[in-house]
Amino acid sequence: MAEVQQGDGGGGGGRHKKKRAKKGSTHIDMTPMVDLAFLLLTFFILTTTMYKPSTLQLTFPVPQDEQQKKDLEKVNNALTVFLTKNDQILYYRDAFKPGETQLARTNFNKITELLVTENKSTFDQVQALKRRFNANEIDQIAYDTLKNNIEKRPEALFVIIKPDKDAKYRNMIDMVDEMDISGIGKFAVQDTIKPDEQALLDAEKLKF
């Protein structure tokens, strides 16, 4: 066998030369690599979830002394809103008069309508301002300042939010959010429910 091979190699001459490595091109086909790269890219983009919660800013009055509480009671054009169980809302207008004041009932589907009606003039002005802002007549800073001025006018509606012991945190967030929707700049979250109010509230709660 070995001899045959030897003879073959010697006698073959030019036809069967030394086995030479095939001379490949120096260029590699990059297409699969491109495929891979973009596959990975697509995969990572699709599996990444954008997690970006937003925030609601809430400011509580700094000193809650007796004088301020009295001032708050005197405030006119006020709407006091109680948040209670089963996502129900009870409210009354202006100052609390024992014996006279009755609580009206609503819920979160109808509250926007109620607030907009109660706050009609301010709401309309804010909407007009919003249109001017969207038409690029005024810039962001001017918009914020003017909006703030309108919403803080003395005659604008003042909303006092009082979540009672059956309210959920979600109710409070929804209510604070409604303030922005209805263009109400003056509102306060309070946890003090007076005994008179509590009695009315308990009576109303028996009905649902």
Next chain:
Amino acid sequence: MAKIKMPRSSPAMDMTPLVDLGFLLVTFFMLTAQFRPEESVVVDIPSSRSQSAIPTENLMTVVVDSAGRVFWDFTDKKVRREVIKEMGNRYKIQFTPEQEQRFVSLGAMGMPMQQMPAYLSQEDAVGRHQMDLQSQGIPIDSTNNQLLEWIRVTQLIFSSGADGKNPIVALKGDGNVDYSVVNKVIKIFQSPTVKINRFKMITNLEESRMTASTSTK
């Protein structure tokens, strides 16, 4: 006249720049992506229309979960390390460097200080998760108000390193928790020793309501 010979180009394109670009993008996305930190508590946060974004630094978060348990969290690792040291001092607990490191790398904390060393000694996430499930959260009773202590220490540490500024405070509550529990936390925020009267409430951006409210106009 001699015909103009067009140089015959090969139909195979050079793909190298495309590969470069592809991998550059892959690398970029992988390096900029942040892992969501191991969460010791899951809360279903309520939604709102507010679009202001949440700050990513100098932020102290107080979490209230659906069972009313309270957790503390801070974004900056340097502050976290100092806070756990100082909390250890105040509650006479000596933490090992490994325990401190674990505290720094974790997210929201809802352990009473007495159980903290045992919690931070847990090597794996499963053990920690088990303890989280059994924990009562940070105590907020008036007799043992550890949350107040957490906030005070955070403010102290943060303001000493940041020219007397206070950290941004956020409240992250589960939508279904009773308001009375959240109110207790807010009362602690407002207590004379910490005086937090401005804080943010973390919410999800609600899109269904946005479209609903525009359609009613």
